Amino acid sequence: MARIARLEPGAVAVVADARPTLDAQRAIGYLIRVAQQVHTKLWSEKVGTELTAPQYAVLDALETEPGADQRTVGELASLDKATMAEMVSRLVRRGLVLRRRDPSDGRRNLLSLSPTGQELLHRSTAGVREVQEALLAPLEPHEHVHALTLLAKAARL
Structure with missing residues (x-):
């Protein structure tokens, strides 16, 4: 039997088993992709x-956890090991991140922001806030926290 969850007019309805295919423009993956664009x-x-x-996200994680190992920073920034390794190499080459071997475990890299990285992070933060505000602008102010909570839950953060 078809199950249809009805939401307020204009809201995206969740449709399960109601028809053989999904309405692509109402599928969560589609909406996430459009939101990413x-x-x-x-x-x-x-x-x-x-x-x-x-x-x-990596620079912000390093400001929060200076001297953290590369794995921890990757987890804080929600990046997989391979992506993190390549990104850290690029950030080190650009002089934004300092990398050193952990004296107690030579297999681990400890990371910190360089002065240049810290300056770029701080200079970028106003723009990042503007992005956040623009993304949330279509919502009522009281919906902001709820929307962020639901997205974090869907992302399993």
């Missing part, structure tokens, strides 16, 4: 091209 456009306009969103 909007985010990318806003990021380019408000933050620029000097720092990507994942790179910002």
